[in-house]
Amino acid sequence: MSRYILRRLVIAIPTLVAISLVIFTILALAPGDPLSDLALNPAVPPEVQQRLRASMGLDDPVPVRYARWATSLARGDFGYSFQTRSPVSDLLVQRLPTTLAVLGSAYLLAILIAIPVGVISSVKQYSIFDNVATTFAFIGFSIPTFFTGLLFILIFSIKFGDWGLPTLPSVYRSTVDGTGLEAVWQRVQMTIMPVTVLGLFQAAILTRYTRAAMLETIHMDYVRTARAKGLASRVVIFRHALRNALIPVVTIVALGVPTIFTGAVVTEQIFRVPGIGNLLITSINNNDTPVVMAITFIFSILVVIFNLIADVLYGVLDPRIKYE
Numbered sequence: 001m002s003r004y005i006l007r008r009l010v011i012a013i014p015t016l017v018a019i020s021l022v023i024f025t026i027l028a029l030a031p032g033d034p035l036s037d038l039a040l041n042p043a044v045p046p047e048v049q050q051r052l053r054a055s056m057g058l059d060d061p062v063p064v065r066y067a068r069w070a071t072s073l074a075r076g077d078f079g080y081s082f083q084t085r086s087p088v089s090d091l092l093v094q095r096l097p098t099t100l101a102v103l104g105s106a107y108l109l110a111i112l113i114a115i116p117v118g119v120i121s122s123v124k125q126y127s128i129f130d131n132v133a134t135t136f137a138f139i140g141f142s143i144p145t146f147f148t149g150l151l152f153i154l155i156f157s158i159k160f161g162d163w164g165l166p167t168l169p170s171v172y173r174s175t176v177d178g179t180g181l182e183a184v185w186q187r188v189q190m191t192i193m194p195v196t197v198l199g200l201f202q203a204a205i206l207t208r209y210t211r212a213a214m215l216e217t218i219h220m221d222y223v224r225t226a227r228a229k230g231l232a233s234r235v236v237i238f239r240h241a242l243r244n245a246l247i248p249v250v251t252i253v254a255l256g257v258p259t260i261f262t263g264a265v266v267t268e269q270i271f272r273v274p275g276i277g278n279l280l281i282t283s284i285n286n287n288d289t290p291v292v293m294a295i296t297f298i299f300s301i302l303v304v305i306f307n308l309i310a311d312v313l314y315g316v317l318d319p320r321i322k323y324e
Contacts, residue, residue: 012304019300028062032287034082079290088294099275109199118210140204149197149270172273194271213245254310258302
């Protein structure tokens, strides 16, 4: 297993290098200038603007700029933001806890909903529960998160107030007014809607995969044999069927971690969550290449890592799979 993991990590290095080269080239050739605001400011002389461009390396050829960026990255340095002139790593550290809290809660909610609902739907195939769960799952992953988010704001932040009911805050604030339990409750209130929007979307996807995997598993011969031996239905489902059914589900769960980060980009914009997704959109609008490059490259690393995690979990769940 260790040799397999090491080999995959070695293969991942040229993959990440190629990804970084493509992303950097696209961003470098994209229209826009990070110093466009200064060009419109008559108080900044042209020679000052030129010195700033030279200090940022914006006039250098793309290969030279990429080599400089890759060298800094090899030292663990993502460079400096064009807009704030602060280290990119500091900006990421400031935003990362909020994103992890929202995304972690949303993904945990999705898993806690999807696996039980998918298992029950497969066991009670074509029942009322199965039909209702399948319908909601189809609706859940068919509606984009930006529509669901706006719908939640309309209902829980506006209509509830009109009806005299307690409302939920539509904007995630980085600071709270109270202290102690009051501050915790304010944080929870601000987190409810973004977590629910992301969690229900992911739960709808995972429910469909769990149900399909369980339906395929419970009709296999070894499950029929277990039933014929007189084992309790609960033992057959959870000990024999569910473990094998989770193999494809684990793939979706592992590969869904980077995906939910991309979904957070939209959700964080809707609810004004000061996280990584919000920082990415702001940096794109400001042509802040070092920040955009850092975030997209981190997303690429997450994809590679969780692909490896999914493959390793295959061997844990299925003893027939051996890694050399």
